[in-house]
Amino acid sequence: MIYETQPTASHYVDGAYLEDTDGTPIPVIYAATGARIATVHAATPAVIDRALTAAARAQSDWARLSGRERGRVLIRAAQILRERNREMSVLETFDTGKPLQETLVADAASAADALEYFGGLAGSLTGEHIPLGGDWAYTMREPLGVCVGIGAWNYPTQIAAWKAAPALACGNAMVFKPSEVTPLCALKLAEILTEAGAPAGLFNVVQGAGEAGQALISDPRVAKVSLTGSVPTGRKVYAAAAADMKHVTMELGGKSPLLIFEDADLENAVGGAILANFYSSGQICSNGTRVFVQKSVKQAFLARLTERLKGVVMGDPLDEATNFGPMVSEAQMRIVEGYIAKGVEEGARLVTGGKRAARDGFFLAPTVFADVTDGMTIAREEIFGPVMAVLDFEDEDEAVARANATEFGLAAGVFTRDISRAHRVIGALKAGTCFINSYNDAPVEMPFGGVGMSGVGRENAKAAIEHYSQLKSVYVRMGDVEAPY
Numbered sequence: 001m002i003y004e005t006q007p008t009a010s011h012y013v014d015g016a017y018l019e020d021t022d023g024t025p026i027p028v029i030y031a032a033t034g035a036r037i038a039t040v041h042a043a044t045p046a047v048i049d050r051a052l053t054a055a056a057r058a059q060s061d062w063a064r065l066s067g068r069e070r071g072r073v074l075i076r077a078a079q080i081l082r083e084r085n086r087e088m089s090v091l092e093t094f095d096t097g098k099p100l101q102e103t104l105v106a107d108a109a110s111a112a113d114a115l116e117y118f119g120g121l122a123g124s125l126t127g128e129h130i131p132l133g134g135d136w137a138y139t140m141r142e143p144l145g146v147c148v149g150i151g152a153w154n155y156p157t158q159i160a161a162w163k164a165a166p167a168l169a170c171g172n173a174m175v176f177k178p179s180e181v182t183p184l185c186a187l188k189l190a191e192i193l194t195e196a197g198a199p200a201g202l203f204n205v206v207q208g209a210g211e212a213g214q215a216l217i218s219d220p221r222v223a224k225v226s227l228t229g230s231v232p233t234g235r236k237v238y239a240a241a242a243a244d245m246k247h248v249t250m251e252l253g254g255k256s257p258l259l260i261f262e263d264a265d266l267e268n269a270v271g272g273a274i275l276a277n278f279y280s281s282g283q284i285c286s287n288g289t290r291v292f293v294q295k296s297v298k299q300a301f302l303a304r305l306t307e308r309l310k311g312v313v314m315g316d317p318l319d320e321a322t323n324f325g326p327m328v329s330e331a332q333m334r335i336v337e338g339y340i341a342k343g344v345e346e347g348a349r350l351v352t353g354g355k356r357a358a359r360d361g362f363f364l365a366p367t368v369f370a371d372v373t374d375g376m377t378i379a380r381e382e383i384f385g386p387v388m389a390v391l392d393f394e395d396e397d398e399a400v401a402r403a404n405a406t407e408f409g410l411a412a413g414v415f416t417r418d419i420s421r422a423h424r425v426i427g428a429l430k431a432g433t434c435f436i437n438s439y440n441d442a443p444v445e446m447p448f449g450g451v452g453m454s455g456v457g458r459e460n461a462k463a464a465i466e467h468y469s470q471l472k473s474v475y476v477r478m479g480d481v482e483a484p485y
């Protein structure tokens with residue numbers, strides 16, 4: 001037990017905690033020490049069935065409420081989350097290893113924003129009136145039914161809420177499966193939703209790895225699957241959903257470019273590159289890990305970056321002075337170390353970092369490679385750790401062409417003082433989520449998602465409504481029916 005408000009069982013089903021120790025035990029490891037802090041059990045088929053049955057039952061009642069009534073519950077949940085921000089943030093730190101300095105501002109707070117935003121929107125989900133010269137038609141926005149959410153491990157509270165909030169606002173129910181690496185936070189979100197007035201079964205959490213995920217996706221009661229995860233998992237989940245023509249949202253990986261032009265404010269560009277690579281120890285899908293720097297400013301950029309990285313405080317994540325935490329797991333640390341070794345082997349110049357910290361836990365120093373070329377493994381594959389690859393370029397057309405030479409398309413950024421260039425470059429970049437003179441901002445009001453292999457659909461903003469509802473069109477004849485016979 002970490003502290004007294006820790007979740008009390010593995011699953012949250014039909015409005016209450018549920019345990020079934022027949023499921024495979026999953027240890028929960030605190031990344032900062034390597035210690036086991038809890039054990040949950042993977043969902044058995046019986047648990048999955050109970051969760052889906054409860055969700056289907058709750059959904060039909062929930063969909064009959066007015067949008068405003070549904071919204072009220074979400075807004076109340078947002079308020080409770082905000083009141084318990086510290087407690088939720090501490091749990092997020094134990095779940096992921098991310099420093100409390102980060103989790104206090106970025107996780108439960110972002111989840112509360114989503115609940116508040118979609119709670120506010122729920123009352124205005126209307127259809128259209130379509131006049132047809134006498135006859136007319138109208139559309140209704142209807143829920144999909146039972147939605148499944150499957151999460152990655154980097155933002156467990158946020159991912160659960162970014163899926164639950166629009167789904168519930170539209171009148172759906174959800175069964176959420178967190179990553180087996182970070183199973184704790186979504187349980188607390190479920191508890192809070194119940195406390196806020198959500199009916200039993202509306203939002204359920206079941207644990208497990210890929211097997212539990214597959215069981216959920218292939219159940220005929222499920223209408224939609226929203227995954228946050230890697231491209232290989234996305235392929236499997238999308239294929240399984242396609243078999244039954246289920247709706248999908250795919251928030252997948254990336255290898256996003258950040259273009260820094262010689263006319264950029266250097267200090268801001270360095271700050272942007274830091275946010276694009278090292279926040280959450282680099283474990284962010286939208287990270288701009290291919291940093292293209294115009295040759296004339298490359299030396300100055302690297303010098304200032306190295307200087308600013310002296311401000312990294314690696315240490316106990318619960319100490320609010322710590323601003324750089326460990327990798328989420330030993331396995332992820334080893335994957336990242338493998339990429340660092342590849343970078344060296346393939347001839348990139350290691351400017352700083354590249355090693356583990358001399359302490360317990362899964363800490364890797366922020367790492368910068370310069371003189372990276374497009375064909376190197378560290379410039380092509382998603383690393384999901386604190387490894388920045390700096391590539392140089394001569395002119396704009398070249399930078400854009402090289403930035404686009406990837407199958408991913410999650411995010412992209414540009415730093416320049418030239419307003420026309422900023423918009424021209426962003427217009428030419430193949431990415432779903434872009435930043436001008438900034439990086440990695442994710443307000444709930446702005447749609448988030450990728451193109452290409454980085455995904456399908458959008459989370460957040462009004463755009464998410466399209467992905468958690470469907471239109472019913474109704475033709476209304478005002479006169480007699482003229483049939484040929």
Ligand SMILES: NC(=O)C1=CN([C@@H]2O[C@H](COP(=O)(O)OP(=O)(O)OC[C@H]3O[C@@H](n4cnc5c(N)ncnc54)[C@H](O)[C@@H]3O)[C@@H](O)[C@H]2O)C=CC1
Binds near residue numbers: 251
């Ligand atoms: N675009 C986005 O919004 C985000 C994308 N990500 C991506 O997530 C990845 C890192 O997270 P991981 O947890 O390592 O990803 P992962 O793909 O290994 O796992 C993601 C989730 O899918 C589940 N899963 C695995 N195999 C499955 C299967 N066959 N059927 C159903 N579910 C299955 C896992 O248990 C987990 O809950 C990175 O590629 C990262 O870029 C992470 C955060 C945000």
